[in-house]
Amino acid sequence: MLTPSGLRLVGRELSAADDEKIRQVVALLDQPALPAGANAILDPLRPRLALLRPPRRLRFARLLFMPLEPTIVPALDWHPGDAAVPRGVLMPLAATVRAGLGSEIDEIEQAIADRVTTDQETIAAVGARLWPRAASILAEAPAPADWDSTGLPPTVYPPLARAVAAVLRRTQRLQELVREATIGMVEPDPASIGALLAGLGAESPEGFGIVVAVLLARLPSAAMHIQQLVASNRGSAESALLRRALDAGLDRTLSHMESGGGLDVAVRSASLRTVGLEVLRMAQLLRDIENEPDTVRHRPRLKAIRSKLDLACRARFGSGLDEGLVAPLTAQAPVTDAVQAEMESNARALRALEMAARKVGNPALYDALLGKAADIVGAAAGAGVLTQVRQARLVEILAGPDAAEAVYRQRPTAAEGPGQ
Amino acid sequence: MSISFLPPIQPYHPVTFRERGVVVPFTTPLLVGTRARPAAKGGLELIIPNPSGLPGVYVLEWRSIPRLCHPTLHDRQLSERIASVYNITPMTIREIARAVAAEGLAGEDARHAALASAGSDKRDRTITNFTLLMTLVDQVGLFRNAPPNEPNAQLRARQTVAHVAARIDRTADWVASALESMGDALAIVGVEGQPDPGRVPRIMDVLRGTCAALKAWSGPNSQEDRAAYVRMICSAAEYTLSLADECVARARALTADLAGLLREWAVDPQDIAHRATRAEWLLDGWEQICQIWRCAEDDPARIAALVEIAGLVPVIPREARDWTGTAEQIDPIMRFRRTIPLNEDWRTGARVFELIARNEHIRAATC
Numbered sequence: 060m061l062t063p064s065g066l067r068l069v070g071r072e073l074s075a076a077d078d079e080k081i082r083q084v085v086a087l088l089d090q091p092a093l094p095a096g097a098n099a100i101l102d103p104l105r106p107r108l109a110l111l112r113p114p115r116r117l118r119f120a121r122l123l124f125m126p127l128e129p130t131i132v133p134a135l136d137w138h139p140g141d142a143a144v145p146r147g148v149l150m151p152l153a154a155t156v157r158a159g160l161g162s163e164i165d166e167i168e169q170a171i172a173d174r175v176t177t178d179q180e181t182i183a184a185v186g187a188r189l190w191p192r193a194a195s196i197l198a199e200a201p202a203p204a205d206w207d208s209t210g211l212p213p214t215v216y217p218p219l220a221r222a223v224a225a226v227l228r229r230t231q232r233l234q235e236l237v238r239e240a241t242i243g244m245v246e247p248d249p250a251s252i253g254a255l256l257a258g259l260g261a262e263s264p265e266g267f268g269i270v271v272a273v274l275l276a277r278l279p280s281a282a283m284h285i286q287q288l289v290a291s292n293r294g295s296a297e298s299a300l301l302r303r304a305l306d307a308g309l310d311r312t313l314s315h316m317e318s319g320g321g322l323d324v325a326v327r328s329a330s331l332r333t334v335g336l337e338v339l340r341m342a343q344l345l346r347d348i349e350n351e352p353d354t355v356r357h358r359p360r361l362k363a364i365r366s367k368l369d370l371a372c373r374a375r376f377g378s379g380l381d382e383g384l385v386a387p388l389t390a391q392a393p394v395t396d397a398v399q400a401e402m403e404s405n406a407r408a409l410r411a412l413e414m415a416a417r418k419v420g421n422p423a424l425y426d427a428l429l430g431k432a433a434d435i436v437g438a439a440a441g442a443g444v445l446t447q448v449r450q451a452r453l454v455e456i457l458a459g460p461d462a463a464e465a466v467y468r469q470r471p472t473a474a475e476g477p478g479q
Numbered sequence: 480m481s482i483s484f485l486p487p488i489q490p491y492h493p494v495t496f497r498e499r500g501v502v503v504p505f506t507t508p509l510l511v512g513t514r515a516r517p518a519a520k521g522g523l524e525l526i527i528p529n530p531s532g533l534p535g536v537y538v539l540e541w542r543s544i545p546r547l548c549h550p551t552l553h554d555r556q557l558s559e560r561i562a563s564v565y566n567i568t569p570m571t572i573r574e575i576a577r578a579v580a581a582e583g584l585a586g587e588d589a590r591h592a593a594l595a596s597a598g599s600d601k602r603d604r605t606i607t608n609f610t611l612l613m614t615l616v617d618q619v620g621l622f623r624n625a626p627p628n629e630p631n632a633q634l635r636a637r638q639t640v641a642h643v644a645a646r647i648d649r650t651a652d653w654v655a656s657a658l659e660s661m662g663d664a665l666a667i668v669g670v671e672g673q674p675d676p677g678r679v680p681r682i683m684d685v686l687r688g689t690c691a692a693l694k695a696w697s698g699p700n701s702q703e704d705r706a707a708y709v710r711m712i713c714s715a716a717e718y719t720l721s722l723a724d725e726c727v728a729r730a731r732a733l734t735a736d737l738a739g740l741l742r743e744w745a746v747d748p749q750d751i752a753h754r755a756t757r758a759e760w761l762l763d764g765w766e767q768i769c770q771i772w773r774c775a776e777d778d779p780a781r782i783a784a785l786v787e788i789a790g791l792v793p794v795i796p797r798e799a800r801d802w803t804g805t806a807e808q809i810d811p812i813m814r815f816r817r818t819i820p821l822n823e824d825w826r827t828g829a830r831v832f833e834l835i836a837r838n839e840h841i842r843a844a845t846c
Contacts, residue, residue, distance in 0.1 A: 238777060238779035244783035245783060245822060336829070407836060411829055411832060415829060455552050460552050
């Protein structure tokens with residue numbers, strides 16, 4: 060049997076493999092019969108996995124640490140005091156929670172059996188039960204017996220475990236805030252951010268930093284509300300800690316966006332359905348940093364990030380157009396109901412991306428791209444792949460109701476032939 | 480919404496259902512909940528709920544829709560076709576909307592649903608017509624002592640119609656045709672003995688289910704603001720349901736003496752047809768509300784749905800008291816203090832396409 064270092068060596072050799080091969084290896088490693096430790100083979104591949112985002116088997120530890128994902132770093136990149144969690148401590152922490160759960164673990168394992176990381180409903184339901192319990196356990200449990208395996212000194216355990224607990228304790232409410240922001244109907248409420256951060260003064264500085272880092276990663280618009288909290292409590296120890304955590308969180312978020320992988324993961328490789336929202340969040344963060352007087356230190360970095368984000372958005376719009384519209388329309392077969400519904404959904408996602416991308420790029424460019432998309436749809440209708448009503452529906456999403464109405468009014472009447 | 484163009488917000492206390500207007504199933508997010516009614520000076524006018532969710536409405540000329548917002552192609556066709564209609568009722572709006580949806584302008588699901596629901600309405604009418612005829616045969620009782628199935632149902636019906644025609648001094652053809660027209664009018668609520676209820680009882684079941692779901696979600700430990708919204712919505716829904724129950728019962732009671740009803744039909748068919756549709760007028764707007772709730776998949780979405788629904792709860796005009804004989808005060812049910820603040824841009828921002836898709840989904844579910 061291979062040792063962890065041997066597995067990592069195999070992983071390094073796999074680094075050159077194509078995407079499909081990597082997906083196959085991931086699927087193989089997710090077989091229930093294989094121990095979770097075999098995942099060490101994936102460590103050198105994690106940057107590629109972040110881009111590919113293959114659905115993974117929903118193991119206990121994976122579910123447990125999902126809320127902390129934005130702050131999990133390779134063990135070698137971690138230093139004590141960082142607002143981050145080294146990957147090497149995840150398994151020992153998971154074992155601690157598992158032991159603390161007692162018989163409840165069986166029900167949780169049963170609920171996630173045969174589920175994958177894209178099963179949002181299961182994640183929300185089981186997570187809602189698991190995360191608060193895990194927070195209570197980690198807040199008090201002593202270091203696990205195998206802590207040495209992490210290669211970290213025992214003194215690192217208490218603040219790290221408490222920091223993870225601080226995030227897990229707030230996960231449910233944080234997720235609700237993220238969803239509320241996504242829905243966008245209820246006015247963003249600074250008091251909700253305050254309530255989420257309440258009691259942070261009692262946490263370790265690491266906990267403070269990690270909670271703020273997770274919050275900024277999931278809800279960048281929170282930065283502005285945190286600034287307001289800092290300003291309204293200026294002078295207090297908690298306010299100073301919050302300000303430092305915010306500054307470090309922004310620094311980390313911007314560094315992530317500047318790095319090779321950051322924007323690519325969030326934009327170029329994101330699913331078409333979610334990419335618009337991701338870009339909107341990033342654009343909002345950049346705008347908030349630009350407008351807030353207390354974040355002046357970060358401003359010199361914004362221009363380059365904005366330009367990088369613009370490029371990534373253009374590339375994603377192009378690939379989205381290809382995968383979401385051009386491919387089905389050039390299949391040379393009349394479009395079915397299901398394909399039409401799928402194309403409409405893709406067109407809406409492209410519009411959501413375009414509306415967000417305009418905030419960081421050249422609006423005229425997106426007008427031209429949308430015009431090009433509408434032309435592709437028109438050509439498909441001309442080739443008999445689309446009916447005129449279906450063409451009008453797609454044109455409406457891409458180019459607006461005026462353009463759609465023009466298409467609709469040109470359709471043949473009942474006497475001339477089928478318009479539908 | 481083009482704020483500069485909007486007139487002042489007006490109070491909205493319709494006395495009659497005609498004045499309340501009929502909900503038009505627009506898919507443009509800014510137009511959700513908009514009602515159509517005849518204008519005093521002729522033509523139609525729009526009643527648009529206050530977008531802030533606060534009390535009051537905007538009342539605008541029908542043709543001003545394009546100045547208000549950029550309606551979807553579906554809504555342009557819908558408003559264009561409604562503009563030429565004089566008699567605005569829930570049924571006329573439904574039929575026009577169904578024709579627009581059947582073209583595919585609200586998407587594939589709505590197209591299929593529109594085509595299917597036209598068939599389901601036709602089936603309702605056929606069943607009601609048949610049940611009415613069989614009820615008439617039973618009530619007249621020409622074959623009470625005859626052996627079973629002799630003569631057959633068709634012959635029994637023909638002889639009964641001829642018998643009743645002679646009694647009310649009309650031809651058999653007139654009676655047959657009147658029964659068919661009465662069946663068409665009553666199909667929406669169904670008649671006693673009908674195996675499959677009509678459209679209105681089906682909507683009432685959906686509304687009862689929605690109330691139960693709202694209460695179960697709110698639960699005893701719900702935050703006060705959520706609980707207050709649920710209380711207001713469910714009170715209005717339950718009161719509407721009780722009134723609708725009464726209207727359905729009264730409409731069905733019309734058929735207790737079919738020969739007498741045929742005499743009345745000969746004098747004033749409109750009055751009977753109108754009484755048959757009262758429950759539909761009462762429930763107008765609630766079907767959309769039920770679907771908004773159904774579309775909300777998790778707690779944050781349900782809270783948003785709750786706030787949206789609170790702005791759409793149909794006002795019950797005082798005319799309902801005349802229809803049902805109730806002495807209960809209607810106004811207090813509608814008094815409600817909004818506590819969850821709305822983000823006023825939510826229907827025009829990045830989610831606009833998602834909201835249109837949701838509204839099209841609702842179109843499919845309510846065709």
